[in-house]
Amino acid sequence: MSRLASGGRIDRSRPLSFRFNGTDYRGYAGDTLASALLANDVGVVAQGVTYGRPRGIFTAGVEEPNALVHVGNDTMLRATQVELVDGLEAVGLNGRGRLSLDSPSAVAGSPISPSPSGGGQGGGSDRYDKIYAHCEVLVIGGGRAGITAALDAAQTGDRVILVDEQAELGGRLLGAGWNDWLADSIAKLESAPDVRLLTRATAFGHYDQNLVLIAERLPSGGSLRQVRAKRVVLATGAHERPLIFANNDRPGIMLAGAARTYVNRYGIAPGKRAVIFTNNDSTDFVAADLKRAGITVEAIVDVRAGEAVVDTLAWQGGGLRGVMIAPLTGDGQRREVQCDLLCVSGGFNPTLHLFSQAQGRLRYEEGLACFVPDAAPPNVEVVGAAAGDLGGRGQGTIMPYWVVPSNGREWSTHFVDLERDVTVADVRRALRAGMRSVEHVKRFTTIGTGTDQGKTAGINETAIIAAQLGQPVGAVGVTTFRPPYVPVSFGLMAGRNRGDLFDPIRVTAIHPWHVANGAVFENVGQWKRPWYFPREGEEIEAAVLRECRAAREGVALMDASTLGKIDIQGPDASEFLNRIYTNAFDNLKVGFCRYGLMCTADGMVFDDGVVMHLEPDRWLATTTTGGAAAVLDWMEEWLQTAWPDLKVRLTSVTDHWSDVAVVGPRSRDVVRALFPGLDPSRESFPFMAIREGETGGIPVRLHRITFSGELAYELWTPSWYGLALWEAVMAVGQPLGITPYGTETMHVLRAEKGYIICGQETDGTVTPQDLGMSWIVSKKKAFIGQRSHRRTDAMRPDRKHLVGLLPVNGDVILPEGAQLILEPNGAAPAKMVGHVTSSYRSAALGHTFALAMLQSGRERVGTTVYAPLNGHAVAATVTDPIFYDKENVRRDS
Amino acid sequence: MLIPCPWCGDREDVEFKYGGSAQVAYPSDPASVDDATWARFVFFRPNPKGKMAERWVHTAGCRRWFNLVRDTVTHEITPP
Numbered sequence: 011m012s013r014l015a016s017g018g019r020i021d022r023s024r025p026l027s028f029r030f031n032g033t034d035y036r037g038y039a040g041d042t043l044a045s046a047l048l049a050n051d052v053g054v055v056a057q058g059v060t061y062g063r064p065r066g067i068f069t070a071g072v073e074e075p076n077a078l079v080h081v082g083n084d085t086m087l088r089a090t091q092v093e094l095v096d097g098l099e100a101v102g103l104n105g106r107g108r109l110s111l112d113s114p115s116a117v118a119g120s121p122i123s124p125s126p127s128g129g130g131q132g133g134g135s136d137r138y139d140k141i142y143a144h145c146e147v148l149v150i151g152g153g154r155a156g157i158t159a160a161l162d163a164a165q166t167g168d169r170v171i172l173v174d175e176q177a178e179l180g181g182r183l184l185g186a187g188w189n190d191w192l193a194d195s196i197a198k199l200e201s202a203p204d205v206r207l208l209t210r211a212t213a214f215g216h217y218d219q220n221l222v223l224i225a226e227r228l229p230s231g232g233s234l235r236q237v238r239a240k241r242v243v244l245a246t247g248a249h250e251r252p253l254i255f256a257n258n259d260r261p262g263i264m265l266a267g268a269a270r271t272y273v274n275r276y277g278i279a280p281g282k283r284a285v286i287f288t289n290n291d292s293t294d295f296v297a298a299d300l301k302r303a304g305i306t307v308e309a310i311v312d313v314r315a316g317e318a319v320v321d322t323l324a325w326q327g328g329g330l331r332g333v334m335i336a337p338l339t340g341d342g343q344r345r346e347v348q349c350d351l352l353c354v355s356g357g358f359n360p361t362l363h364l365f366s367q368a369q370g371r372l373r374y375e376e377g378l379a380c381f382v383p384d385a386a387p388p389n390v391e392v393v394g395a396a397a398g399d400l401g402g403r404g405q406g407t408i409m410p411y412w413v414v415p416s417n418g419r420e421w422s423t424h425f426v427d428l429e430r431d432v433t434v435a436d437v438r439r440a441l442r443a444g445m446r447s448v449e450h451v452k453r454f455t456t457i458g459t460g461t462d463q464g465k466t467a468g469i470n471e472t473a474i475i476a477a478q479l480g481q482p483v484g485a486v487g488v489t490t491f492r493p494p495y496v497p498v499s500f501g502l503m504a505g506r507n508r509g510d511l512f513d514p515i516r517v518t519a520i521h522p523w524h525v526a527n528g529a530v531f532e533n534v535g536q537w538k539r540p541w542y543f544p545r546e547g548e549e550i551e552a553a554v555l556r557e558c559r560a561a562r563e564g565v566a567l568m569d570a571s572t573l574g575k576i577d578i579q580g581p582d583a584s585e586f587l588n589r590i591y592t593n594a595f596d597n598l599k600v601g602f603c604r605y606g607l608m609c610t611a612d613g614m615v616f617d618d619g620v621v622m623h624l625e626p627d628r629w630l631a632t633t634t635t636g637g638a639a640a641v642l643d644w645m646e647e648w649l650q651t652a653w654p655d656l657k658v659r660l661t662s663v664t665d666h667w668s669d670v671a672v673v674g675p676r677s678r679d680v681v682r683a684l685f686p687g688l689d690p691s692r693e694s695f696p697f698m699a700i701r702e703g704e705t706g707g708i709p710v711r712l713h714r715i716t717f718s719g720e721l722a723y724e725l726w727t728p729s730w731y732g733l734a735l736w737e738a739v740m741a742v743g744q745p746l747g748i749t750p751y752g753t754e755t756m757h758v759l760r761a762e763k764g765y766i767i768c769g770q771e772t773d774g775t776v777t778p779q780d781l782g783m784s785w786i787v788s789k790k791k792a793f794i795g796q797r798s799h800r801r802t803d804a805m806r807p808d809r810k811h812l813v814g815l816l817p818v819n820g821d822v823i824l825p826e827g828a829q830l831i832l833e834p835n836g837a838a839p840a841k842m843v844g845h846v847t848s849s850y851r852s853a854a855l856g857h858t859f860a861l862a863m864l865q866s867g868r869e870r871v872g873t874t875v876y877a878p879l880n881g882h883a884v885a886a887t888v889t890d891p892i893f894y895d896k897e898n899v900r901r902d903s
Numbered sequence: 904m905l906i907p908c909p910w911c912g913d914r915e916d917v918e919f920k921y922g923g924s925a926q927v928a929y930p931s932d933p934a935s936v937d938d939a940t941w942a943r944f945v946f947f948r949p950n951p952k953g954k955m956a957e958r959w960v961h962t963a964g965c966r967r968w969f970n971l972v973r974d975t976v977t978h979e980i981t982p983p
Contacts, residue, residue, distance in 0.1 A: 797941050
């Protein structure tokens with residue numbers, strides 16, 4: 011055990027047990043997983059991902075490149091940030107296997123078991139929330155500078171949020187013995203009325219206008235806090251960086267400040283015999299604190315005194331055995347010093363990840379040998395070590411120094427990026443390959459692309475490039491900092507938006523009946539629509555053929571409530587509709603409906619639907635189920651931006667109405683039985699007419715419209731009555747064998763009639779003329795897209811036309827989306843002349859059929875085209891797109 | 904990005920839908936313009952680096968359309 015007899019901020023009265031890679035250990039409340047492992051003399055926690063070299067704990071914080079672990083449901087956690095809790099089970103992340111000195115078998119592929127109380131509860135029960143907040147001042151970083159800034163801001167009475175990634179505020183001070191000042195300051199902040207302190211919360215993204223994303227860790231799960239701040243104070247501190255030398259990656263080598271933190275904060279001696287290797291004053295404090303903890307400081311190797319650690323030695327298991335020290339001149343005597351701890355300091359890098367994300371610019375400061383903030387983005391302020399004030403770190407004088415030469419040896423053990431296992435040799439190779447920009451070297455070598463984002467590697471990379479190219483460090487610059495600052499779990503990003511809450515689910519008022527009667531559903535936008543209603547043991551094909559037959563030969567009904575519905579009111583409504591739709595509406599009488607088609611400005615079909623004229627200044631337009639929101643947006647856009655003079659108001663009423671479509675030759679009998687006072691005969695209730703009625707106290711608006719080609723009525727009622735109306739129709743239709751049907755049958759019926767579905771036959775490149783619907787394009791009035799129909803391209807004779815296809819083998823269903831070619835055995839590549847848009851088996855026709863968009867299709871009627879499928883060409887005859895009741899006898903019967 | 908809706912005030916950009924370039928007038932008499940002029944209106948829009956007049960609609964709010972000037976480099980928004 012390396013635990014000191016006393017000292018540190020751990021609670022020795024609360025011992026905890028935990029398991030790492032299958033072995034049980036003990037630690038104390040207040041430990042991190044990393045400190046507890048060090049206390050248990052677990053020196054090797056990982057293997058290098060490429061070379062498999064043993065690695066130890068290198069830092070005491072967020073910048074850790076080696077000790078990455080999986081706890082519960084959370085992965086990519088840094089052991090230096092995982093708080094120890096009783097029963098914690100952690101597994102080293104297995105890039106290419108993990109090594110434990112004590113139990114080398116508890117390694118790669120060891121099962122990951124959920125922790126009872128650690129990072130997660132297991133079984134996916136972790137709960138993540140999203141929390142939104144606003145404040146005047148957001149202070150990021152709870153060290154000396156951050157606490158000071160928060161105290162200042164609190165004076166003004168502003169809303170202040172102070173956020174820190176550690177379990178307690180204090181930052182560096184926690185390892186440096188400022189306990190009284192800390193306790194006093196935190197007490198002041200806690201008593202301030204509008205100050206919120208967030209710990210265990212890492213600000214990982216800083217976006218435009220001071221939107222800051224914060225990942226807050228909770229015992230099981232976490233919160234994604236999105237804070238919008240008037241002003242952001244970045245008190246993000248500084249990260250110590252290592253010096254680079256041969257075999258600088260051995261367990262037992264760690265950042266000097268980290269060693270000090272383990273002594274002072276966790277009461278641990280991370281070694282018995284230490285060597286310190288430095289280029290600055292900060293290690294004076296380290297040496298003093300190590301000595302006070304009873305650690306022998308064997309040597310302080312200072313490049314400013316002309317000496318360097320040029321190599322290291324290891325025991326069999328990988329742990330540090332000693333260092334080789336030599337004069338910088340390279341020609342002096344090498345001497346060996348035995349040690350088990352090497353504390354390295356190459357100076358400090360202000361932590362400017364968030365600053366850079368927010369588009370702050372950096373500049374290199376020669377005197378400090380680091381990049382410091384230059385131009386700050388609006389309303390962002392940097393304070394403390396992050397601003398280049400490294401006095402608190404004790405950097406003092408520094409001799410800029412980066413890489414110890416290898417004395418003629420290879421550079422392949424001079425590690426730059428420990429997580430990515432990238433060496434100086436790799437950087438030199440990148441430069442020899444012609445890379446010059448730091449961004450290119452990053453991508454060539456992968457420096458900084460690990461989960462630690464190169465926090466200990468990035469600036470050293472820049473310095474190596476600068477030295478090799480003979481350029482100033484500042485001219486080489488740094489790579490772009492991008493969010494997230496630390497790995498963030500997908501669970502946190504998703505929050506509650508998972509499972510049933512991923513996206514809204516919309517159901518109609520009749521939905522419970524569909525569920526009770528065994529409907530199979532399909533998703534149409536956010537709607538759940540019955541797809542078909544199978545009987546016992548029935549597959550989709552048999553069910554759909556049965557449903558189609560019922561609609562064509564008897565009576566059937568469908569829930570059409572999901573149709574988009576837009577209420578249009580105002581004295582200029584008819585003029586508005588005239589401009590929106592390709593056909594005219596100003597001549598439609600009250601009490602009648604008309605099918606309408608609308609185009610975008612480029613002349614392409616956008617949506618369609620039936621428009622009802624209800625009162626002189628009141629209309630109701632239906633849209634496709636999926637297009638409802640887009641059509642309303644489209645109408646609003648034109649109304650507000652192009653035609654503000656029109657007196658028209660639009661409201662979505664999609665959910666206000668239930669729509670029961672009663673379809674088939676016997677539908678009139680059903681309507682007659684439901685509405686005894688209403689004459690449903692062809693003469694008094696003609697095609698496209700609207701009537702009001704009531705049945706059993708249910709108010710109903712009846713429309714003689716059809717999407718099946720059969721005699722049909724659409725019965726609308728306020729959705730409150732929807733289920734009652736549906737059940738009433740079912741009851742009356744029972745003796746006639748009334749059959750509920752779903753969207754699949756609806757599709758077959760409409761396709762047999764050649765009725766298009768916008769978004770299925772059309773794809774934003776199809777004009778009404780392409781569809782053979784010139785009859786609906788007015789020549790007498792102006793409408794959106796009209797001018798585009800006269801463009802040369804819109805009038806090309808070889809445009810794709812809507813046609814029908816009859817497969818020569820009437821059992822074959824062409825897949826929707828299949829490409830069409832003219833020559834079944836022609837040379838590759840075959841010229842593609844069209845594609846299948848809809849394809850079904852027809853009960854009425856007794857064989858399969860399809861709709862397709864085909865180049866010059868109307869001229870090819872009667873010819874044969876081929877769909878190449880799985881290595882052979884399926885032949886189909888081109889036909890007119892209307893397969894059934896071309897004369898509309900049944901519709902108008 | 905915060906977008907100032909003239910009716911609702913500053914709101915998050917997720918509440919809005921982008922409407923492309925502002926100040927593109929619908930030709931007063933589409934029937935009289937030639938193909939090239941019409942194509943320019945339908946298909947061509949400015950794409951400057953710097954200040955750009957844009958249309959936005961507050962879809963998840965008041966549903967009103969409005970114009971603003973946004974700097975495409977800095978996202979700084981100024982009144983039209």
